[in-house]
Structure formats: C-alpha cells, structure tokens
Amino acid sequence: MTKRNTQQRRHFILAQVNELGEVAVELLAKRFQTSEVTIRKDLTALEKSGLLLRRYGGAIALPQEIVSDEVDSKRKVAIAKAAAELIKDHNRIIIDSGRTTAAMIPELSKNRGLVVMTNAIKVANRLLALENEPTLLMTGGTWDPHSESFQGQVAENVLRSYDFDQLFIGADGIDVDRGTTTFNELVGLSQVMAGAAREVIVLVESEKIGRKIPNLELPWQRITTVITDNNLAPGIQKAIQACGVKLICAEL
Structure with a gap:
C-alpha cells in the first residue's frame, strides 16, 4: 500500500x-x-x-x-489563506506553533515539494495528514507546555544549521512602536527562526494589534510582512507601514 x-x-x-x-x-x-x-x-x-x-x-x-x-475562527482562516498564497512550490519554510499558523496547513495541499520545519507536534501531525505530504523537519528540544512546542538550545542549534525562504509566526500582540510581543519569556527560538529565514511573516488578528505586553519578541527590523484581517483601523495600518513592513489585510 x-x-x-x-x-x-x-x-x-x-x-x-x-x-x-x-x-x-x-x-x-x-x-x-x-x-x-x-x-x-x-x-x-x-x-x-x-x-x-x-x-x-x-x-x-x-x-x-x-x-x-477547535474550529478556527473566520479571522484565523482568512489570515491563514492570505499567508499560504505567499508560498511557492519547493519553498523551504518554518511554521511556528500557534492556532493561526496551524490554520495555514490545509491551504498547503496545492503546493508541491515543500520542506517544512516546525517546533510543534500539532503542526507536524497536520502536515503529515496532507495528501501531498511535504518533507518534514522537527526542531527537537525541550518541551514547553505553555506554548505546546519545543524550545531551548537544542532547537536553536538545529535551526542554525539550515536556511529557509520564509518564517510564518504568530504573536500574542503587536506594539506598533516596537514590534511583536508575547506573554512567554522564551523568545530565543523565535529570534533564531527569524534569523534563519529570508522573509519573516507575522500572522496576527487585528484585535491583538496595540496590545502592550512586556516581552518584545521580534523588533520591526526583523519583520518583512504582517498579515491581519480587515478590521484594522486606517491609522494603525499607516503606522505599521511606516515601520517599513508590508501589510496585508485579509478580507473576511
């Protein structure tokens, strides 16, 4: 069989x-x-x-x-679809843990020859369920129950051994002045992921933009694109674009 x-x-x-x-x-x-x-x-x-x-x-x-x-919200699905449209056949990509990033995976069924690195078991299982199963790479490392993903030095060292076309990563919030923010103090792996990819694409719902969360994850200088939904206020849109970041507002 x-x-x-x-x-x-x-x-x-x-x-x-x-x-x-x-x-x-x-x-x-x-x-x-x-x-x-x-x-x-x-x-x-x-x-x-x-x-x-x-x-x-x-x-x-x-x-x-x-x-x-478990059903992903309409916002997450719209954002995920917009993100998947940026992926070309045979791309080498990283998909970080998170519900919005995981919502991308059904959209990858049309792509061929993908190589996908992830630190999340849920993401890996969804990838393996695709009919055109991509080449799957796992970071390994120390399991973090808060983020439901592998973290730590082992995972970081594995990522440093590769180079990727794109990183798809979520965020607990976006500080318009600083970049992406998170409740999790373990930000080292996210920063290594960003360093290993030529494009860093952040998937985040509009309601999370403007949140003031203490832990800075990725500064604007490390981010290529932000994908959100079309409920983002025009003033916030301009502020993000002024940071030199491409902004995509997915239609619901």
Missing part, C-alpha cells in the same frame, strides 16, 4: 465518521479489502491528529463541544 493510498483511505474514513458519527473497523477493512490491523493504525493516526476518537471496535466523531473549541 503506497503512502498516497494510505492518505486517500484516511480521508475517506474521516469523511465517513463525520457523516455517520461512527465507523467500525470490520466494515472498513471489508470496504478497503485490507486487514483490521491496518484500519486500527489508520484510526490511531487520525486520533493523534485530533480528528476523531477511538472506541472499541471502531471510532466516533469528536463531541460537538470539542469541535467548537
């Missing part, structure tokens, strides 16, 4: 569980003329990606309260 066929089978399984609410291992094995062991592996992989829940003899759809919490 090729990797392509595996991904097609898993896409079908996910569609079935979302339509019917549950699926059975035995019936899926007959449908695909494969072993129940293979189907169980499929269900395990889909569960690890947060797409369904395993149950005895099969799997069920995620409870609605979980789905509601």
Whole structure:
C-alpha cells in the first residue's frame, strides 16, 4: 500500500465518521479489502491528529463541544489563506506553533515539494495528514507546555544549521512602536527562526494589534510582512507601514 493510498483511505474514513458519527473497523477493512490491523493504525493516526476518537471496535466523531473549541475562527482562516498564497512550490519554510499558523496547513495541499520545519507536534501531525505530504523537519528540544512546542538550545542549534525562504509566526500582540510581543519569556527560538529565514511573516488578528505586553519578541527590523484581517483601523495600518513592513489585510 503506497503512502498516497494510505492518505486517500484516511480521508475517506474521516469523511465517513463525520457523516455517520461512527465507523467500525470490520466494515472498513471489508470496504478497503485490507486487514483490521491496518484500519486500527489508520484510526490511531487520525486520533493523534485530533480528528476523531477511538472506541472499541471502531471510532466516533469528536463531541460537538470539542469541535467548537477547535474550529478556527473566520479571522484565523482568512489570515491563514492570505499567508499560504505567499508560498511557492519547493519553498523551504518554518511554521511556528500557534492556532493561526496551524490554520495555514490545509491551504498547503496545492503546493508541491515543500520542506517544512516546525517546533510543534500539532503542526507536524497536520502536515503529515496532507495528501501531498511535504518533507518534514522537527526542531527537537525541550518541551514547553505553555506554548505546546519545543524550545531551548537544542532547537536553536538545529535551526542554525539550515536556511529557509520564509518564517510564518504568530504573536500574542503587536506594539506598533516596537514590534511583536508575547506573554512567554522564551523568545530565543523565535529570534533564531527569524534569523534563519529570508522573509519573516507575522500572522496576527487585528484585535491583538496595540496590545502592550512586556516581552518584545521580534523588533520591526526583523519583520518583512504582517498579515491581519480587515478590521484594522486606517491609522494603525499607516503606522505599521511606516515601520517599513508590508501589510496585508485579509478580507473576511
């Protein structure tokens, strides 16, 4: 069974569980003329990606309260789509941890030959679920439960060994006078990521712009582009552009 066929089978399984609410291992094995062991592996992989829940003899759809919490907002999706449009086939990119950056991944299904580095397990799992699975690189390092990502010197040293076309990174806030800001004091990896990429693209919702958060993550000099939604006030738009940064306001 090729990797392509595996991904097609898993896409079908996910569609079935979302339509019917549950699926059975035995019936899926007959449908695909494969072993129940293979189907169980499929269900395990889909569960690890947060797409369904395993149950005895099969799997069920995620409870609605979980789905509601996980569905990305319209703003995040619009920003993610605008970001994905900047990616060309065969680009080498970094995708940092975060819900907005992770929302880009379904949009990458049209790209070929991507090489993607990430420090987030959730991002990695979503990338591996793509039919045109990109070459995946992981930073490794020390797990930080706050950001749900790997951080620290090991991760930084790994990144210094590569060069990338683009970094896609989120932010807890943007200080119009200084740059991106964060609640997390672990900013070293973000700065190394920025140093390893020719373009630094920040994905942030408009409501976060203007937040005064103590920890400066990336100063304006390190940032190429800011992508936000179209609810940003004209005065703030001009202030950001005056810092020499390209500004993209995605339509909702």
